[in-house]
Amino acid sequence: MSRxxxxxxxxxxxxxxxxxxxxxxxxxxxxxxxxxxxxxxKTEDATVSLGQYILIEGxxxxxxxxxxxxxxxxxxxxxxxxxxxxxxxxxxEVPQNKRKLLGRDPHPQEIFFYQDRSxxxxxxxxxxxGAVQVGITAPATPRTPRHATPSIPSRxxxxxxxxxxxxxxxxxxHVSSVPESLPCREQEFQxxxxxxxxxxxxxxxxxxxxxxxxxxxxxxxxxxxxxxxQQSAEQDEIPHFRFIEINGMKMTDPHQxxxxxxxxxxxxxxxxxxxAALLEKRFSAPAPKKETVVLLVDELDLLWTRKQNVMYxxxxxxxRRNARLVVLTIANTMDLPERIMINRVASRLGLTRxxxxxxxxxxxxxxxxxxxxxxxxxxxxxxxxVSRKVAALSGDARRCLDICRRATEICEHSxxxxxxxxxxxxxxxxxxxxxxxxxxxxxxxxxxxxxEQLFLRAVIAEFRRLGLEEATFQQVFxxxxxxxxxxxxxxxxxxxxxxxCQRLGSCRLLLLEGSRLDLFLRIRLNVSQDDVLYALKAx
Amino acid sequence: xxxxxxxxxxxxxxxxxxxxxxxxxxxSxxxxxxxxxxxxxFRHLLELLRRTAVHGExxxxxxxxxxxxxxxxxxxxxxxxxxxxxxxxxNVLLVELNGLLQTDDKIALKEITRQLHLENVxxxxxxxxxxxxxxxxxxxxxxxxxxxxxxxxxVLDEFDLFAHHKNQTLLYNLLDVSQSAQTPxxxxxxxxxxxxxxxxxxxxxxxxxxxxxxxxxSLSFAQYLDVVRAxxxxxxxxxxxxxxxxxNHSVTKLCEDKTVEEILRRNFNGSKDFRxxxxxxxLAVSRVSVSHSTLRxxxxxxxxxxxxxxxKANVLHGLSILELCLIIAMKHLNDTYDGEPFNFQMVHNxxxxxxxxxxxxxxxFEKPVxxxxxxxxxxxxxxxxxxxxxxxxxxxxxxMRLMLEHGQVMEALxxxxxxxxxxxxxxxxxFG
Numbered sequence: 006m007s008r009x010x011x012x013x014x015x016x017x018x019x020x021x022x023x024x025x026x027x028x029x030x031x032x033x034x035x036x037x038x039x040x041x042x043x044x045x046x047k048t049e050d051a052t053v054s055l056g057q058y059i060l061i062e063g064x065x066x067x068x069x070x071x072x073x074x075x076x077x078x079x080x081x082x083x084x085x086x087x088x089x090x091x092x093x094x095x096x097x098e099v100p101q102n103k104r105k106l107l108g109r110d111p112h113p114q115e116i117f118f119y120q121d122r123s124x125x126x127x128x129x130x131x132x133x134x135g136a137v138q139v140g141i142t143a144p145a146t147p148r149t150p151r152h153a154t155p156s157i158p159s160r161x162x163x164x165x166x167x168x169x170x171x172x173x174x175x176x177x178x179h180v181s182s183v184p185e186s187l188p189c190r191e192q193e194f195q196x197x198x199x200x201x202x203x204x205x206x207x208x209x210x211x212x213x214x215x216x217x218x219x220x221x222x223x224x225x226x227x228x229x230x231x232x233x234x235q236q237s238a239e240q241d242e243i244p245h246f247r248f249i250e251i252n253g254m255k256m257t258d259p260h261q262x263x264x265x266x267x268x269x270x271x272x273x274x275x276x277x278x279x280x281a282a283l284l285e286k287r288f289s290a291p292a293p294k295k296e297t298v299v300l301l302v303d304e305l306d307l308l309w310t311r312k313q314n315v316m317y318x319x320x321x322x323x324x325r326r327n328a329r330l331v332v333l334t335i336a337n338t339m340d341l342p343e344r345i346m347i348n349r350v351a352s353r354l355g356l357t358r359x360x361x362x363x364x365x366x367x368x369x370x371x372x373x374x375x376x377x378x379x380x381x382x383x384x385x386x387x388x389x390x391v392s393r394k395v396a397a398l399s400g401d402a403r404r405c406l407d408i409c410r411r412a413t414e415i416c417e418h419s420x421x422x423x424x425x426x427x428x429x430x431x432x433x434x435x436x437x438x439x440x441x442x443x444x445x446x447x448x449x450x451x452x453x454x455x456x457e458q459l460f461l462r463a464v465i466a467e468f469r470r471l472g473l474e475e476a477t478f479q480q481v482f483x484x485x486x487x488x489x490x491x492x493x494x495x496x497x498x499x500x501x502x503x504x505x506c507q508r509l510g511s512c513r514l515l516l517l518e519g520s521r522l523d524l525f526l527r528i529r530l531n532v533s534q535d536d537v538l539y540a541l542k543a544x
Numbered sequence: 545x546x547x548x549x550x551x552x553x554x555x556x557x558x559x560x561x562x563x564x565x566x567x568x569x570x571x572s573x574x575x576x577x578x579x580x581x582x583x584x585x586f587r588h589l590l591e592l593l594r595r596t597a598v599h600g601e602x603x604x605x606x607x608x609x610x611x612x613x614x615x616x617x618x619x620x621x622x623x624x625x626x627x628x629x630x631x632x633x634x635n636v637l638l639v640e641l642n643g644l645l646q647t648d649d650k651i652a653l654k655e656i657t658r659q660l661h662l663e664n665v666x667x668x669x670x671x672x673x674x675x676x677x678x679x680x681x682x683x684x685x686x687x688x689x690x691x692x693x694x695x696x697x698x699v700l701d702e703f704d705l706f707a708h709h710k711n712q713t714l715l716y717n718l719l720d721v722s723q724s725a726q727t728p729x730x731x732x733x734x735x736x737x738x739x740x741x742x743x744x745x746x747x748x749x750x751x752x753x754x755x756x757x758x759x760x761x762s763l764s765f766a767q768y769l770d771v772v773r774a775x776x777x778x779x780x781x782x783x784x785x786x787x788x789x790x791x792n793h794s795v796t797k798l799c800e801d802k803t804v805e806e807i808l809r810r811n812f813n814g815s816k817d818f819r820x821x822x823x824x825x826x827l828a829v830s831r832v833s834v835s836h837s838t839l840r841x842x843x844x845x846x847x848x849x850x851x852x853x854x855x856k857a858n859v860l861h862g863l864s865i866l867e868l869c870l871i872i873a874m875k876h877l878n879d880t881y882d883g884e885p886f887n888f889q890m891v892h893n894x895x896x897x898x899x900x901x902x903x904x905x906x907x908x909f910e911k912p913v914x915x916x917x918x919x920x921x922x923x924x925x926x927x928x929x930x931x932x933x934x935x936x937x938x939x940x941x942x943x944m945r946l947m948l949e950h951g952q953v954m955e956a957l958x959x960x961x962x963x964x965x966x967x968x969x970x971x972x973x974x975f976g
C-alpha cells in the first residue's frame with residue numbers, strides 16, 4: 006500500500022499595509038508599498054514589501070518560485086491584487102544545453118536572475134507565500150576559455166622609482182631598457198634600413214639573412230629599423246607597411262609558424278595545414294592595394310624540418326610577383342644556409358646577408374657610457390676593465406651589462422663601510438667579475454669532506470697507475486683504502502665508498518656510469534687533475 | 545615518522561617527555577640550518593627578490609650546492625622574509641616548478657598556467673593545446689610592464705633537468721622575459737650540478753644573468769660539534785623545565801665523550817651535510833624511552849652501526865652454506881686469475897676440489913643442486929653476467945663477475961652464524 010502524504014492547505018488572507026502610495030488614473034490602479042499575509046493557524050502575520058525577495062506558489066509545494074517584488078497594485082474595485090515581479094530561476098529550471106555556460110558546479114540552493122520576455126512578470130498577489138532571504142554572491146562572470154584574454158594581474162601599488170644614483174644606474178643598465186638608437190651599430194642599421202626601405206617603396210619582396218653570436222644587437226637593430234620606418238610611414242614619406250614578428254624558440258613546432266603568421270596578419274585561427282594554404286593563397290593572389298608585409302623571423306634554425314618546407318615557403322613567398330613580402334631572418338651561425346639548407350631553399354634565401362660581429366672593448370665601453378648618459382656612477386678604469394674582460398671572452402653586450410649591474414649592487418652594499426666616493430670602483434668590478442666568471446670546482450673541492458677529498462686523490466692515483474683517464478670503482482676503492490690507512494683514518498667499507506662516490510658524481514666533480522654496475526662502474530674526472538691537486542694542496 | 549610519534553603520545557601520557565624530545569629535535573632541524581648558511585648569501589638573495597617585488601626589476605639567479613646543503617631551505621627562508629614585507633606581500637605571484645615533477649615543457653606550461661590562474665584555467669583544468677598554452681602565457685607576460693604589473697617569481701627546482709627538455713623552450717622563454725621590458729619576473733634555479741651552465745644552449749646562456757650563489761659548507765669539526773649540541777638540546781620553551789635542564793646537561797656531557805666524538809668525526813669525514821647527521825641523530829634519539837630517558841653513548845654507537853653497515857652484509861648472512869661456499873670459490877678464482885670473469889663450470893670445479901680435499905662437514909651436493917644455488921646468487925645480483933644481452937652460450941659457460949669485494953666476503957664470514965670451521969679455513973687459505 007502506498008503511503009499517501011496529504012498536506013493541509015493553509016488558508017491565507019491578504020491585506021494591504023498602509024495607504025496607497027501612488028495612483029494611475031488611466032489604468033485605474035492604486036499602488037501600494039507593502040502587503041501583509043496572515044496564515045490560518047499562525048499567530049504572526051508575514052509582511053512583504055517592495056524590493057524584498059518572495060516565494061510564489063509553484064507547481065510543486067516543495068519548490069516554490071523565487072522572485073523579487075517590484076510593484077504591488079490593485080484595481081478599482083480593490084478586490085484583485087497584482088504583483089509585478091523580477092523572476093529568479095533555479096538550476097533545475099534551466100534547460101540542459103544552457104547549464105554548461107556556468108562553467109562550474111552550482112550550489113544546490115543557488116538561483117539565477119531570469120530575463121526572458123516569454124514569462125509573464127505580473128501575477129496574482131494572492132499567490133505570494135511569504136518573504137525569503139536571498140544572499141547575493143559576487144557576480145563571478147566565469148569566462149569560457151574561448152573568450153579568455155591573457156593578462157597578468159596588476160599591482161596594488163605602483164612600482165617604486167629609483168632613489169639614488171646607483172639605483173638609477175642599475176635601472177639604465179638593465180638589459181631590457183634598450184635605448185632608442187643603438188650605439189656602435191650605425192652601419193648595420195643603415196644597411197638594413199636601406200634594404201627594407203627600398204623594398205617597401207618599390208612594392209617588391211625580398212629576403213635578408215642576419216647572423217651573429219648572441220648578444221650582438223641583431224634583434225634590437227631590426228626593431229630600431231622598423232621603428233624609424235614606421236615613423237617615416239606615418240609622415241607619409243614612404244608607403245605604409247605591416248610588421249610581423251615570429252620567433253622559432255617561442256613556438257612548440259616549426260609548423261606553428263604558419264598559424265602565428267596567419268593570426269598576426271588576419272586574426273584568424275587555423276590548423277597549420279589550413280594556415281599554410283591560406284597564406285599561400287594570400288601571397289599568390291594579385292591585390293593591387295596590398296600593403297607590404299615585413300616579417301621578422303628570429304631564431305631561424307629552429308624552423309628546420311626534415312623536408313625543410315617551412316623554410317622553403319618562407320623564402321619562396323617573397324619571390325612571387327604579388328606577394329610584397331619582405332622577410333628578415335636572424336640566426337647565430339654565419340654559414341647556416343650552407344650547412345642545413347638544401348640548395349633550393351638556400352638559393353631562395355639569396356645572398357643578401359649581414360653579419361654582426363661581437364663587440365670590441367671600445368664598443369662595449371661606448372655602449373655602457375651611452376646607457377648611463379649623464380649619470381656618473383662608474384670610475385673610468387672600472388668600465389675599461391669590464392669591457393676588456395668581456396670583449397676578450399665573448400663580446401656579448403648582455404654579459405657586460407649584467408656584470409656592471411652586479412658591480413653597482415656590490416658598491417651599494419659596501420657603501421656603508423667604505424669611505425670611497427660612492428662611485429663603482431675597481432675593487433667592486435673585480436669582485437663582480439670574480440663572481441660571474443668563476444668556476445666553482447676549486448671551492449667545491451676545498452669544501453668537500455675528508456673522505457671525498459681522499460677519494461679524489463685515490464682517483465688521481467689510480468689514473469697515474471693505469472696511465473688512463475678512466476678507472477673502475479673497485480680499483481679506485483683499493484687505492485682509497487690504502488690512502489685511509491696512510492692518513493690514519495679507519496678505512497671505509499664498500500657502501501660508504503659508494504656513497505662518497507655518488508655524492509661526488511651528483512655534483513659532477515666526477516663523471517660516473519650508472520650505479521647498477523656496482524663495483525664495476527667507471528669513473529672519470531670532470532675537472533683537470535692539476536686543478537684537483539691545486540685545490541687539495543692549498544690546505 | 546613524526547605522525548607515528550604523535551600516536552604514541554595519545555596512548556600513554558607517561559611517554560610524553562620522551563615523545564616531546566623526539567619531536568623537538570626534529571623541529572629544531574629547520575632553525576639550525578638557516579643559521580649555518582652564510583648571512584651575506586641570505587642578504588644577497590633577499591635583496592635581489594626585494595628589488596623584483598618592489599622596484600619591478602627582472603632578475604635571474606642560480607643557487608648551486610651539493611645535496612643536503614640547504615638550497616631549498618635558504619629559498620624558503622628568503623621567501624618567508626620577503627612575504628613579511630608589506631609592499632611585497634600582496635603584490636608578488638609565486639610559481640613553483642620541479643624538474644622531477646614537470647618532466648616536459650608541456651606539463652611545465654600547464655602547471656605555470658594553473659599556478660598563475662590565467663584565464664584559460666577553469667577550476668583546476670587548463671584548456672588548450674601546448675602551442676596555445678605557450679602563446680597564451682607569452683601574450684600575458686608581454687602585455688605587462690614594469691611599473692604596473694605584479695612581478696612573478698619562478699622557482700625552478702632541479703634546474704638542470706629543465707635543460708634537458710626539447711630545445712630548452714621553457715628556459716629560453718622565461719629568461720627572455722626576464723631580459724625584456726615586459727612583466728617583471730625573477731627566475732630562481734636550484735641545482736646540485738656544478739657544471740649546470742654548460743648544459744644551457746648558447747642563446748639561453750646569453751640571456752641568463754650568470755648570477756650564481758654557491759652553498760658550500762665550510763664548517764670545521766668544532767663548529768659541527770656545536771651544531772650537534774644545539775640540535776640535540778631542547779628549546780627553552782619546553783613545558784617541563786626540570787627535565788629540559790637534565791636533558792641539556794646530559795647532551796653536553798655526551799658531546800664531550802670520546803667515543804661519541806669519534807663517531808661524529810667519522811660521520812663528518814663521510815659527508816658534511818645535515819641530512820646524514822639527522823639520520824644518525826634520529827636513530828639515536830628514537831632509542832630514548834621511559835626506562836632510559838637520556839641519550840647515552842650506547843645509543844649513538846648502535847645508531848652508527850646501523851647507518852654504516854655494508855649493504856650486502858645482511859644478504860650474505862642469509863645465504864645457505866652451499867651458497868657461501870660458492871662465493872668463497874669465486875673469491876679464490878678472482879685471486880688466482882686476477883679478477884678475470886669466470887663461469888659456473890670453473891666455480892663448480894673449485895668447489896669440488898674443496899669437497900674432495902679439505903671438507904668433512906659439507907655434503908657432496910649434486911651438480912643440479914649446485915646450479916640452483918648458483919642461480920639464487922644470480923637472482924640476488926651478487927653475481928652478474930659480464931654481457932647482459934641475450935647469450936647463445938649455455939648457462940654453465942656464461943661468463944660472470946662477482947660483485948663483492950674481498951673485504952666484504954671476509955667480514956661476512958666472521959659474522960656468519962655457525963659457520964663450519966673448515967669453510968672458514970678454506971676461505972682464509974691463500975691457495976684455495
